[in-house]
Amino acid sequence: xxxxxxxxxxxxxxxIIPNIGAFIAWGLxxxxxxxxxxxxxxxxxxxxxxxxxxxxxxxxxxxxGHLVHGIRGGVVGAASTMGVVVGAxxxxxxxxxxxxxxxxxxxxxFDEAFEDKIPVGFEMLxxxxxxxxxxxxxxxxxxxxxxxxxxxxSNFLGSIVDGLIQAxxxxxxxxxxxxxxxxxxxxxxxxxxxxxxxxxxxxxxxRAIHFLLETNPGPGLGLLTAYLxxxxxxxxxxxxxxxxxxxxxxxxxxxxxxILAHPIxxxxxxxxxxxxxLWFTIxxxxxxxxxxxxxxxxxxxxxPPGQHFAVLTGVLLGAxxxxxxxxxxxxxxxVPEDEEEEEFEEVDTSVPGLAVx
Amino acid sequence: xxxxxxxxxxxxxxxxxxxxxxxxxxxxxxxKKKLKKANVDVKVVHKPARAIPDDAQVVVVHKGxxxxxxxxxxxxxxxxxxxxxxxPAFDRLVNDLAAGRTIEASE
Numbered sequence: 001x002x003x004x005x006x007x008x009x010x011x012x013x014x015x016i017i018p019n020i021g022a023f024i025a026w027g028l029x030x031x032x033x034x035x036x037x038x039x040x041x042x043x044x045x046x047x048x049x050x051x052x053x054x055x056x057x058x059x060x061x062x063x064x065g066h067l068v069h070g071i072r073g074g075v076v077g078a079a080s081t082m083g084v085v086v087g088a089x090x091x092x093x094x095x096x097x098x099x100x101x102x103x104x105x106x107x108x109x110f111d112e113a114f115e116d117k118i119p120v121g122f123e124m125l126x127x128x129x130x131x132x133x134x135x136x137x138x139x140x141x142x143x144x145x146x147x148x149x150x151x152x153x154s155n156f157l158g159s160i161v162d163g164l165i166q167a168x169x170x171x172x173x174x175x176x177x178x179x180x181x182x183x184x185x186x187x188x189x190x191x192x193x194x195x196x197x198x199x200x201x202x203x204x205x206x207r208a209i210h211f212l213l214e215t216n217p218g219p220g221l222g223l224l225t226a227y228l229x230x231x232x233x234x235x236x237x238x239x240x241x242x243x244x245x246x247x248x249x250x251x252x253x254x255x256x257x258x259i260l261a262h263p264i265x266x267x268x269x270x271x272x273x274x275x276x277x278l279w280f281t282i283x284x285x286x287x288x289x290x291x292x293x294x295x296x297x298x299x300x301x302x303x304p305p306g307q308h309f310a311v312l313t314g315v316l317l318g319a320x321x322x323x324x325x326x327x328x329x330x331x332x333x334x335v336p337e338d339e340e341e342e343e344f345e346e347v348d349t350s351v352p353g354l355a356v357x
Numbered sequence: 358x359x360x361x362x363x364x365x366x367x368x369x370x371x372x373x374x375x376x377x378x379x380x381x382x383x384x385x386x387x388x389k390k391k392l393k394k395a396n397v398d399v400k401v402v403h404k405p406a407r408a409i410p411d412d413a414q415v416v417v418v419h420k421g422x423x424x425x426x427x428x429x430x431x432x433x434x435x436x437x438x439x440x441x442x443x444x445p446a447f448d449r450l451v452n453d454l455a456a457g458r459t460i461e462a463s464e
Contacts (some may be wrong), residue, residue, distance in 0.1 A: 010405065011407065184421045251377075253441060
């Protein structure tokens with residue numbers, strides 16, 4: 001079951017992750033050149049709308065189709081995505097994530113069905129026109145059916161998140177997000193769910209809180225600091241290196257084993273996330289785009305003007321809360337001894353020059 | 358699912374993580390350094406767990422993603438680790454390769 005969720009989540013995230021560079025390009029241009037940006041510039045700002053309306057969804061559609069059936073699937077996926085993009089009023093990420101794989105899958109089925117039945121010499125004709133006709137049909141279906149459905153679902157999900165924010169309940173999301181991260185669903189959540197929702201918001205108002213929820217490097221830093229101060233053995237010794245890789249490098253996975261080795265420590269990151277998200281909610285904080293990876297350096301690049309205090313304080317609060325809870329737990333309930341030994345048993349160092357770093 | 362492969366046959370190690378660009382890439386560099394120090398000539402590549410190539414021989418992955426890796430690469434020997442830094446699994450792998458033993462799949 002966990003494997004299926006990871007695979008599905010991985011598929012969703014896999015449509016977005018290869019295109020992060022384009023997302024970041026959009027984010028940078030938005031952060032710099034929109035009227036409320038760092039260097040407002042009307043001409044450059046014209047890029048913002050078309051990039052998020054056309055470029056990003058089409059890239060996602062292409063990648064989705066590509067995952068299913070290579071370049072051919074990608075092309076059909078991308079062309080089909082145009083249908084949902086044109087028919088909608090909001091950036092169509094959900095639509096692209098549906099149309100892309102759908103187009104790829106349908107052309108794959110077609111290719112499989114007609115593999116041996118094409119007369120010699122007609123392959124190129126059939127290949128080109130099968131893809132073209134299918135893409136055209138899908139674009140129309142996208143425009144008429146899938147677009148409106150995707151828009152409705154996106155708006156529905158968006159309004160749920162808005163409602164949660166209004167009711168100050170969004171912080172509770174940390175209770176879902178932090179465990180999901182540790183189960184390696186971090187990318188699926190961040191890129192597959194929160195990102196698309198956030199982009200829609202950011203396109204309207206210039207920032208979105210969604211980008212802060214999974215990516216905040218504060219809680220993980222607090223957790224690792226707790227191990228540094230109140231931990232023992234190898235977990236304590238390896239904490240400083242992990243802190244650098246996590247907070248500066250943005251590779252959050254590095255702290256997952258620290259929770260998996262002593263699961264009750266999940267309370268540390270949940271506390272950190274909860275406090276930080278509550279702060280972000282109260283301060284109406286947001287980032288321009290997804291900071292990828294979740295590094296403080298990436299954060300500095302995507303914080304919009306006027307938001308530095310709100311965002312960075314949230315990171316700090318997340319770290320402090322996670323540290324306090326984590327250190328307390330480690331004092332009251334240290335990592336079981338045998339667990340520690342099992343993790344870092346003695347290694348055979350018979351190979352000269354090789355030792356545990 | 359492959360249980361073991363002789364070290365002499367191993368040409369490439371696949372380091373898998375979830376996205377294929379974060380922790381796996383980091384681990385690739387660390388592993389390459391260890392292999393170089395031990396004079397082991399094996400290629401190391403990083404991939405997302407869902408895209409492990411069909412001809413992968415040895416796949417190294419965090420135990421949280423082991424089941425995804427095993428289902429994507431049934432022919433490969435899947436070696437798991439618990440910690441991204443200083444896990445004995447990495448050194449064990451390098452040792453086994455250097456000494457010409459067999460690489461065993463993790464439980």
